[in-house]
Amino acid sequence: MRPTRWGARSTLRAERSPCNSKLGENMTKTLLLAAAAAMSMGLPAFGDSHGDGPVKAGFVYVGPIGDGGWTYEHHQGLLAVEEHFGDKVETVYQESVPEGADAERAMTQMALQGADIIFTTSFGYMDPTINVAANFPDVKFEHATGYKRADNVSTYSARFYEGRAVQGHIAGKMTKTNKIGYIASFPIPEVIRGINSAYIHAKKANPDVEMSVIWVYTWFDPPKEADAAKALIDNGVDVVLQHTDSTAPQAAAAEAGVISFGQASDMSEYAPLPRVSSIIDNWAPYYIARVQAVMDGTWESVDIWDGIGPGMVEIGEISDAVPADVKAEAEALRDAIASGEYHAFTGPLNKQDGSPWLAEGETADDGTLLGMNFYVEGITGEIPN
Amino acid sequence: MDLGSINPVLLISALLLASTPILLAAMGELVVEKSGVLNLGVEGMMIVGAVSGFMAAVESGSPALGFLAAAAAAAVLALLFGVLTQVLLSNQVATGLGLTLFGLGISSLMGQGYVGIRPPASPRLDLPVLSELPVVGPVLFSQHALVYLSLAAVAGVWWYLRSTRSGLILRAVGESHEAAHALGYSVLGTRLAAIAFGGALAGLGGACLSLVIVPQWTEGMTAGRGWIALAIVVFGSWRAWRVLLGAYLFGGVSVLQLNLQAAGIAIPVELLSMSPYLITILVLVIISSDKRRAQANAPNSLGRTFHASG
Numbered sequence: 047m048r049p050t051r052w053g054a055r056s057t058l059r060a061e062r063s064p065c066n067s068k069l070g071e072n073m074t075k076t077l078l079l080a081a082a083a084a085m086s087m088g089l090p091a092f093g094d095s096h097g098d099g100p101v102k103a104g105f106v107y108v109g110p111i112g113d114g115g116w117t118y119e120h121h122q123g124l125l126a127v128e129e130h131f132g133d134k135v136e137t138v139y140q141e142s143v144p145e146g147a148d149a150e151r152a153m154t155q156m157a158l159q160g161a162d163i164i165f166t167t168s169f170g171y172m173d174p175t176i177n178v179a180a181n182f183p184d185v186k187f188e189h190a191t192g193y194k195r196a197d198n199v200s201t202y203s204a205r206f207y208e209g210r211a212v213q214g215h216i217a218g219k220m221t222k223t224n225k226i227g228y229i230a231s232f233p234i235p236e237v238i239r240g241i242n243s244a245y246i247h248a249k250k251a252n253p254d255v256e257m258s259v260i261w262v263y264t265w266f267d268p269p270k271e272a273d274a275a276k277a278l279i280d281n282g283v284d285v286v287l288q289h290t291d292s293t294a295p296q297a298a299a300a301e302a303g304v305i306s307f308g309q310a311s312d313m314s315e316y317a318p319l320p321r322v323s324s325i326i327d328n329w330a331p332y333y334i335a336r337v338q339a340v341m342d343g344t345w346e347s348v349d350i351w352d353g354i355g356p357g358m359v360e361i362g363e364i365s366d367a368v369p370a371d372v373k374a375e376a377e378a379l380r381d382a383i384a385s386g387e388y389h390a391f392t393g394p395l396n397k398q399d400g401s402p403w404l405a406e407g408e409t410a411d412d413g414t415l416l417g418m419n420f421y422v423e424g425i426t427g428e429i430p431n
Numbered sequence: 432m433d434l435g436s437i438n439p440v441l442l443i444s445a446l447l448l449a450s451t452p453i454l455l456a457a458m459g460e461l462v463v464e465k466s467g468v469l470n471l472g473v474e475g476m477m478i479v480g481a482v483s484g485f486m487a488a489v490e491s492g493s494p495a496l497g498f499l500a501a502a503a504a505a506a507v508l509a510l511l512f513g514v515l516t517q518v519l520l521s522n523q524v525a526t527g528l529g530l531t532l533f534g535l536g537i538s539s540l541m542g543q544g545y546v547g548i549r550p551p552a553s554p555r556l557d558l559p560v561l562s563e564l565p566v567v568g569p570v571l572f573s574q575h576a577l578v579y580l581s582l583a584a585v586a587g588v589w590w591y592l593r594s595t596r597s598g599l600i601l602r603a604v605g606e607s608h609e610a611a612h613a614l615g616y617s618v619l620g621t622r623l624a625a626i627a628f629g630g631a632l633a634g635l636g637g638a639c640l641s642l643v644i645v646p647q648w649t650e651g652m653t654a655g656r657g658w659i660a661l662a663i664v665v666f667g668s669w670r671a672w673r674v675l676l677g678a679y680l681f682g683g684v685s686v687l688q689l690n691l692q693a694a695g696i697a698i699p700v701e702l703l704s705m706s707p708y709l710i711t712i713l714v715l716v717i718i719s720s721d722k723r724r725a726q727a728n729a730p731n732s733l734g735r736t737f738h739a740s741g
Contacts, residue, residue: 110650112539112546142651227693233700260692261700267654270685272645273449277689280441293547297647300549315547427692430700 101163101341103127103333104156105139106149108168109266109291116265116291116310117141119327120167120190126330127337135337145170153178157185163340165333166190168265169234175199186345188336191236193416195347202332205353206236207243207415208383209325210287211390212361212376213307214244216323217285218251219372220305227278228259229271229288229295233430235418237289242422243390244287247379249424258283259427268294279304286320296321305367312362323376324362332358351412354384391415396423437694442687443570447578448644450682452477452636452653454581456660457667457674458588459632464664465592466625467605467732471527472512473633474657475534480505480634481641482538485550485648494553494642498577501638502631508534509630513623520736531657539650546649550642577639582675584632589671601625605730608737618737633657666715669728673715681711 105124109117124137138161143152149171156164157178163186166175172192179187179199187199195201217226226248230237241259248255258281260274271290275298278286284304288295293313299306299320308314308324332350339345352358361380364373382388393404398421404410421429456473463470483504488497512530515521553575561572591598604611604621612618640656641648659681667673688703 110539112542112650114546114649258693258695260689261704262689263704264654266651268645268647268649268652269449269452269640269654269656273445273686274689274693276445277686277693280438280445281690281693283693292649292652293647294645294649294652297549297645301646313547426695428697428699430704 100134100136101131101337102136102138102161103337103340104153104161104164105137106143106152106156106164106166106168106171107139107141108143108145108170110141111139113266113291114293114311114313115308116327117167119311120165120329123329123333127333130334131337131341134341143171146174149174150178153187154181157182161185163188163337163345165336169232169236186336186340195349197347200336200346200348200350202348202350203236204327204358205351205390206325206327206359207239208353208390209359209361210240210243211247211383212380213287213323213325214247214249215251215379216307216364216368216372216376217244217287217305218248218255219375220322220368221248221252221255221285223282223284224252224254224256225281225283226255226257226285226287227275227281227283228257229274229278229286229290230259230261231265231290232263233261235416238418238421238429239415240289241425242418245425246391246395246422251375257425259425261430262290264290266291268292271295272298275299275306276302308362314362317363318365318367321362321365322368323364326360326362328358328360354380355386397421398423398425437690440566440569442690444574445690446679446683446686447570447574449686450679451575451578451581452639452644453656453660453663453682454675454678455577455584455636455639456633456657457663457678458581458584458671459629459636460660460664461667461669461671461674462588462592462601463625463629464733465605465669465730466601466622467608467730467735467737468513468516468622468626469523469527469734470509470512470530470626470629471524471661472509472530472534472657473629473660474653474655475531476505476508476630476633477534477637477640477653477657477660478538478651479508479534479541480637481652482542482545482637482648483634484638485641486541486545488550488553488638488642489545489548492551494551497550497553497642498635498638501634503634505634505637506627506630509626509633510623512630513626516736517619517622517626520738523734523736535651542648542650548648550646550648553643553646575639575643577635577643580635585671585675592671602730605732608732608735612737612739618739622737633660636660663711663715666712666719668715668719668724669730673718676718677711677715680714681707684710 107117111117111121128137140152143149153164165188167190169191172194175187175189176194179196183198189201191203192201228241245257262270262274271292272294275286275295279302286295286299286306288309296306296313296316305322306320308321310327312324312326313321364376389409391410393408394406395404397403456477460473480501484497484501487500488494512526515526516523555573556576558572562568600616601621604618608618663674663677667677684707688706691703
């Protein structure tokens, strides 16, 4: 009897094939093909009541609900929907759904099992949402932070950049090394807007400020986020801003004794230091309103982009580690943005290459902001493609 | 371009620590695979180690107890895999994947009450006098205990597999379990021991993340490191020192590229961020390019089920 050696060879093949791109992700993909099947079988069995029964709302999350940031806040929205409607609503959610083909499967499954409205809560779900929505014209889809819509696909997002302005101001005032750092996820307009807004207001508060940006190409990878924070700190940064979903950078900042800001969620467990303030995404009112619209039969495809004013973006309490005058300025800035008196992108502003963008007193239009793919003048480095 | 802001001492220090979780998990998996068992549950064992170690450290206030608990909990989980695959003869690939899913699920259940808590600090191990030396001191003699432990594990595994009787038996079991069985060696006992050892090291790697590197508990925090460890074992062609090289390359280039970005060096970010994967694969493929020798090193019985009745 000859040993077949299938085990050894199949391992080799599985791991050698992805040589042309990222080892880690492809490993995961190749080896997880079976796991994907297993996972979809392991989904909770949804009831199939539809029609007269409760409205069923589905939520697709990019991270775990315990990330303490982005997904956590979306899940708070789901809980608010449940509390508001009680028996009239049924909710389902799936966590840690990768952006891409897996997302289509997750959405399709929810739609097949009777969801009336599905919230897809990450930018990378944009095309999957559009694709699946085309197959299920009777199901309403709500895609967060994207720009593609259809008759049954709405988009909603928050003007996080308004919160970034407040953070930038505090960062500029608080830095002693005049170096602030920004942990960026993916080079998409939403992230670039945040970087620009933070930089503009840091620079206004402190003309000597410099900003380092690290692109980590992930929304959620706590050890990598922590390593990025440490790399910034090792390079002299003493204020860390993050546009990733976990609290790992907060822990790194705490250890190094520098300042950070809560992202997407208050992250108040890290207050008063290192977390001196935060941006909180408050999705609950929107989710309740949209589920209500489905119940009433008044749901229409909309494009919602709300900021501090309507309460979709909240500024978490500015801690006592911030001097009183800086805190007062930051709150005044917040209130001016909320009332519409001040726009976070107000000229004169040049693009990074020095070409004029906004003239004195001119404010950016939403179209430019939604497609923002350039840095403003003064930021060093290039935006990856 | 400004390389001046990168401090090489801090960089190497960060690199050693960042590579440690992957190195520990890969060393464990190396021994498991050498015994002829393919355990794809590394990710699950790491995350269970991460959460158990975190909970034990928080409850007891002692990081050392945390690490012990992490190793123990992950070893227990690994033994579950061991019983299923070795005693009940289930399929190793499916069971291993199941172990990962199970580990991810149960860890988030266990960690419910531990989100947002800070663990007791695990201090660096400052060796007296030596850590005062310029440059070499902070790099070599002022690391966290787990860094030394992981290096000891590499040396230990290398020596064990190469020079001990029991290591030889383990390799024999991995090469041909029928022959080993016919010679009177316990295939089952050897494999279960290897599986438990692999689990313990994976658990330590996980605890290194939750207690030292991040340090906090977040669901899903291993974020694929278990899969990287698995890959490094294969690309390192089942040799302890190559696995060490692979883990340090991967961890090192990952940290280095973040530092280069922070320093604002003018290399496209796309290149930098894929560099850990590219460089690790390239180097390991090149040094393992002699196909015959690499294959000779792959355990012959890897992934095959064994039943004494033949």
